[in-house]
Amino acid sequence: MKKTTIKDIAAILNISPHTVSKALNNKPGVGEEMRQQIKQTAQELNYIPNIFGKGLSGKSSKTIGLVLNVTTSPSPTYWYIVTGAEEKAGACGYNVMLCNSVEDIQKEAAVIQMLLEKRVDGMIISPVDHPQDNHNLEKVKQAGIPYVLLARTIHFQQHPCIRLDSRRGAYLAGKYLIEKGHTNILHLTRQYSLIAVEERIEGLKAAFHEKGLAFPEENIYRECQETIENASYVMLKILRERRDFTAVLAYNDVMAFGAMKAVHECRLRIPADVAIMGFDNISFDEISLVPLTTVNRDFYALGRAAVEMLICMIEGRQNECVPALPDSYIVERQSV
Amino acid sequence: MKKTTIKDIAAILNISPHTVSKALNNKPGVGEEMRQQIKQTAQELNYIPNIFGKGLSGKSSKTIGLVLNVTTSPSPTYWYIVTGAEEKAGACGYNVMLCNSVEDIQKEAAVIQMLLEKRVDGMIISPVDHPQDNHNLEKVKQAGIPYVLLARTIHFQQHPCIRLDSRRGAYLAGKYLIEKGHTNILHLTRQYSLIAVEERIEGLKAAFHEKGLAFPEENIYRECQETIENASYVMLKILRERRDFTAVLAYNDVMAFGAMKAVHECRLRIPADVAIMGFDNISFDEISLVPLTTVNRDFYALGRAAVEMLICMIEGRQNECVPALPDSYIVERQSV
Numbered sequence: 001m002k003k004t005t006i007k008d009i010a011a012i013l014n015i016s017p018h019t020v021s022k023a024l025n026n027k028p029g030v031g032e033e034m035r036q037q038i039k040q041t042a043q044e045l046n047y048i049p050n051i052f053g054k055g056l057s058g059k060s061s062k063t064i065g066l067v068l069n070v071t072t073s074p075s076p077t078y079w080y081i082v083t084g085a086e087e088k089a090g091a092c093g094y095n096v097m098l099c100n101s102v103e104d105i106q107k108e109a110a111v112i113q114m115l116l117e118k119r120v121d122g123m124i125i126s127p128v129d130h131p132q133d134n135h136n137l138e139k140v141k142q143a144g145i146p147y148v149l150l151a152r153t154i155h156f157q158q159h160p161c162i163r164l165d166s167r168r169g170a171y172l173a174g175k176y177l178i179e180k181g182h183t184n185i186l187h188l189t190r191q192y193s194l195i196a197v198e199e200r201i202e203g204l205k206a207a208f209h210e211k212g213l214a215f216p217e218e219n220i221y222r223e224c225q226e227t228i229e230n231a232s233y234v235m236l237k238i239l240r241e242r243r244d245f246t247a248v249l250a251y252n253d254v255m256a257f258g259a260m261k262a263v264h265e266c267r268l269r270i271p272a273d274v275a276i277m278g279f280d281n282i283s284f285d286e287i288s289l290v291p292l293t294t295v296n297r298d299f300y301a302l303g304r305a306a307v308e309m310l311i312c313m314i315e316g317r318q319n320e321c322v323p324a325l326p327d328s329y330i331v332e333r334q335s336v
Numbered sequence: 337m338k339k340t341t342i343k344d345i346a347a348i349l350n351i352s353p354h355t356v357s358k359a360l361n362n363k364p365g366v367g368e369e370m371r372q373q374i375k376q377t378a379q380e381l382n383y384i385p386n387i388f389g390k391g392l393s394g395k396s397s398k399t400i401g402l403v404l405n406v407t408t409s410p411s412p413t414y415w416y417i418v419t420g421a422e423e424k425a426g427a428c429g430y431n432v433m434l435c436n437s438v439e440d441i442q443k444e445a446a447v448i449q450m451l452l453e454k455r456v457d458g459m460i461i462s463p464v465d466h467p468q469d470n471h472n473l474e475k476v477k478q479a480g481i482p483y484v485l486l487a488r489t490i491h492f493q494q495h496p497c498i499r500l501d502s503r504r505g506a507y508l509a510g511k512y513l514i515e516k517g518h519t520n521i522l523h524l525t526r527q528y529s530l531i532a533v534e535e536r537i538e539g540l541k542a543a544f545h546e547k548g549l550a551f552p553e554e555n556i557y558r559e560c561q562e563t564i565e566n567a568s569y570v571m572l573k574i575l576r577e578r579r580d581f582t583a584v585l586a587y588n589d590v591m592a593f594g595a596m597k598a599v600h601e602c603r604l605r606i607p608a609d610v611a612i613m614g615f616d617n618i619s620f621d622e623i624s625l626v627p628l629t630t631v632n633r634d635f636y637a638l639g640r641a642a643v644e645m646l647i648c649m650i651e652g653r654q655n656e657c658v659p660a661l662p663d664s665y666i667v668e669r670q671s672v
Contacts, residue, residue, distance in 0.1 A: 046475055061453075063454075078415075079406070083436075086438065090443065095435070095446060096436075097434070097450075097454075098434035099431070099432070100422055102419075102422065107426065117397075118399075118433075143382060228619055257620070258623075260623060283564055283565075286564060286597060287594075288623050289623050289627075
């Protein structure tokens with residue numbers, strides 16, 4: 001099917017294409033009645049404005065690219081980020097294009113390239129956890145469009161970034177567990193050296209130091225992936241080797257579910273034999289084997305704040321914009 | 337920062353812009369060594385090909401738009417669709433742009449318009465549940481680009497569509513519950529008259545009719561939203577009014593979790609007092625209050641199949657392409 005052009009609309013209304021263009025771009029020189037008639041005709045003919053022309057002439061396409069980095073069986077936290085981002089963007093008149101790098105540096109390169117080609121006004125990127133410096137980010141920087149890194153970063157301090165605090169959340173969790181009488185705690189965490197991993201460890205240690213206690217390195221297990229299945233597997237392995245601990249703090253709620261499943265399978269009681277604490281406060285915490293005590297983190301606010309920060313950059317109002325993120329707090333249920 | 341153009345590359349290599357263009361577009365008339373040198377220079381300068389030009393000249397941008405329709409606290413099934421779709425698209429050399437219509441007809445219009453403007457090669461759309469005919473879909477049709485509707489449709493039989501079967505899954509669930517001795521079953525389902533809602537009811541009734549039993553209309557509760565919170569609220573209301581039933585089949589696992597929470601709060605035993613059965617088989621089923629017996633549905637395969645179908649349409653090979661979706665089956669855990 002042939003696409004409708006400005007010429008088609010002009011021919012139907014028996015006016016010049018120039019008049020049609022002026023009307024559709026809200027420029028002066030067309031009477032209001034004619035403008036309405038032109039717009040209505042354009043709509044009836046399904047006319048699609050030539051945004052390529054807009055892109056080439058440097059005008060905003062009012063589109064933000066959001067590059068997530070989610071593998072299978074994810075924590076629903078990603079969807080809270082997306083929801084917050086879309087709501088804020090919508091309120092500011094922007095659309096969001098979502099891409100997923102699937103923790104793969106080449107895929108990340110491809111989606112960033114695509115977003116550059118599609119002339120987005122800016123990007124929010126949750127970068128791939130890459131041991132060397134991430135050249136994909138350099139590419140975005142060199143393309144000269146505004147961008148904000150999301151949620152996690154360690155090697156990339158030279159980039160604008162927004163994320164939820166991990167240190168204070170883990171400090172609160174450690175303090176809470178100590179108050180509940182737990183001083184031999186395992187920390188089940190991720191494989192890679194994300195800043196979010198290190199900050200949680202720092203926060204946990206700080207809570208212990210405050211009480212004159214040490215947090216031994218051998219209580220930190222860094223081998224866990226973010227799935228129930230893997231966390232359960234790792235926890236079962238630990239339970240075969242030692243049972244001297246009375247509590248587990250997991251990197252996030254999904255890992256806590258895995259630990260819970262393993263403890264349950266070993267016929268240990270939660271929290272009487274082993275207390276389990278999560279991190280994030282996702283909706284499934286309410287209905288887990290034992291409803292999960294956790295640290296609330298506001299990913300919805302993170303999504304909103306990232307978009308706010310990016311739009312300020314796009315519109316040249318960086319200095320006006322200091323998005324505030326709410327503090328973490330403990331949500332008591334029944335697992336501690 | 338100024339964007340790199342073909343002229344910049346030509347100036348550096350001291351050749352004509354026309355040669356650069358031929359090399360970058362893989363056209364004949366450039367020696368292999370020079371072609372490689374031009375491509376390398378383009379990469380070093382972060383040259384971004386002018387996809388707007390490509391769009392205007394009708395060439396493929398190798399991009400698929402995927403319009404989801406997810407509100408807050410979603411079932412993770414959506415992410416399985418995305419993962420399957422991205423994997424299949426990637427294997428075929430396509431990128432995926434994801435948008436969310438948030439069950440809002442105006443937002444759906446905006447994202448479809450954006451994807452048309454960005455010149456995607458085709459779209460996969462999970463349409464908004466709109467009581468009247470959805471004009472957004474007519475717009476896509478009239479734009480003349482290939483599209484496939486995903487997962488649910490009732491008013492839109494005139495559009496190409498792929499989705500998982502609901503009838504057989506609900507038939508299997510009904511048969512399973514009857515075999516376990518349950519003949520007074522409540523069905524907790526969604527508010528709107530999606531075909532997926534009606535087909536589950538048909539399947540459930542068919543299992544009952546097969547055994548010479550009727551399934552009374554008053555056992556069907558159509559007032560539920562797809563969140564744990566709402567399903568729990570609805571179930572508590574039911575439990576205050578009647579306790580004559582021995583089992584609940586929920587529209588999906590998230591609603592089953594809500595029902596489970598309500599039954600648990602009323603200090604009824606699962607499954608001894610009330611059996612609970614879900615639909616979908618999401619990862620959290622393994623760690624719910626009582627691990628959830630459910631119907632497995634392969635959303636990952638659905639995502640892959642939708643992309644396969646769309647790419648066949650884009651590439652004019654419709655007739656070669658009949659994507660097969662795996663059958664539903666019962667996953668036995670401990671809630672029935």
